[in-house]
Amino acid sequence: MTAPIVAAHGIHKHFGQVHVLKGVDLDVAERELVFVIGPSGSGKSTLLRCLNRLEEPSSGSITVAGIDMLSPKTDINHARQHIGMVFQSFNLYPHMTALGNVMLALRKVAGKSRAEAETIARAALERVGLAERAHHRPAELSGGQQQRVAIARAIALEPRVMLFDEPTSALDPELVGSVLAVMRSLRESGMTMIVVSHEMGFARAAADRVVFMDHGLIVEQGPPAQIFENPAHERTRAFIGQIRQH
Numbered sequence: 001m002t003a004p005i006v007a008a009h010g011i012h013k014h015f016g017q018v019h020v021l022k023g024v025d026l027d028v029a030e031r032e033l034v035f036v037i038g039p040s041g042s043g044k045s046t047l048l049r050c051l052n053r054l055e056e057p058s059s060g061s062i063t064v065a066g067i068d069m070l071s072p073k074t075d076i077n078h079a080r081q082h083i084g085m086v087f088q089s090f091n092l093y094p095h096m097t098a099l100g101n102v103m104l105a106l107r108k109v110a111g112k113s114r115a116e117a118e119t120i121a122r123a124a125l126e127r128v129g130l131a132e133r134a135h136h137r138p139a140e141l142s143g144g145q146q147q148r149v150a151i152a153r154a155i156a157l158e159p160r161v162m163l164f165d166e167p168t169s170a171l172d173p174e175l176v177g178s179v180l181a182v183m184r185s186l187r188e189s190g191m192t193m194i195v196v197s198h199e200m201g202f203a204r205a206a207a208d209r210v211v212f213m214d215h216g217l218i219v220e221q222g223p224p225a226q227i228f229e230n231p232a233h234e235r236t237r238a239f240i241g242q243i244r245q246h
């Protein structure tokens with residue numbers, strides 16, 4: 001691997017007495033799409049949240065796009081511009097339009113002028129297929145459209161890496177495809193992505209690597225075909241069997 005764009009080494013995270021991440025190492029190459037799977041409570045969300053320091057790791061090192069994320073000298077708000085994050089719940093401001101939500105991030109986080117922010121926000125909404133809905137409020141949009149606004153808000157900041165935490169699990173099944181299509185086009189444009197999700201079809205089609213986490217550790221990783229069809233570990237096999245039944 002050439003120098004990884006995300007390098008997380010020896011990550012531990014405790015919540016009080018609970019040891020949630022127990023020494024996770026994850027290197028991600030530029031343009032790679034890494035899928036993270038694992039049982040509920042295995043630490044997948046916590047790992048993503050440590051990568052952009054929404055959570056403070058108890059120990060370890062994290063570098064993203066050359067920035068030492070854990071250094072006290074790092075301006076974390078500035079650093080987060082490089083790491084877009086999309087959550088299960090879209091976290092849009094309900095009183096603002098789609099355009100307003102995307103513009104707010106550009107104005108507050110990137111310090112863009114109103115005119116600049118509007119131009120960039122419109123282009124980002126276009127990219128997720130929502131140019132026509134720019135003036136709709138979240139309540140006037142489907143869940144899939146709201147999630148696409150959230151993606152537009154993140155990509156408008158031109159991040160180097162995108163983190164997705166169960167981006168489709170709050171959506172009605174018929175809306176999942178539209179969000180996956182946007183993720184696929186991002187992937188095709190060369191975006192580096194780390195995706196926590198159980199969308200195995202998408203993982204098979206788009207992921208370079210699947211990482212299986214259990215009890216705060218990466219148990220096994222490899223290409224999707226290997227992890228889904230021929231996992232080496234009993235725990236991976238049991239988990240894949242479970243998600244297949246859903």
Ligand SMILES: Nc1ncnc2c1ncn2[C@@H]1O[C@H](COP(=O)(O)OP(=O)(O)OP(=O)(O)O)[C@@H](O)[C@H]1O
Nearest residue numbers: 015016018020038039040041042043044045046047
């Ligand atoms: N802020 C917090 N305070 C205390 N415990 C937490 C906190 N956040 C997460 N945990 C605990 O850390 C463990 C891992 O949670 P995490 O959300 O990372 O798991 P996950 O693999 O993403 O699970 P899921 O698939 O259910 O989202 C869980 O036991 C959870 O209860």
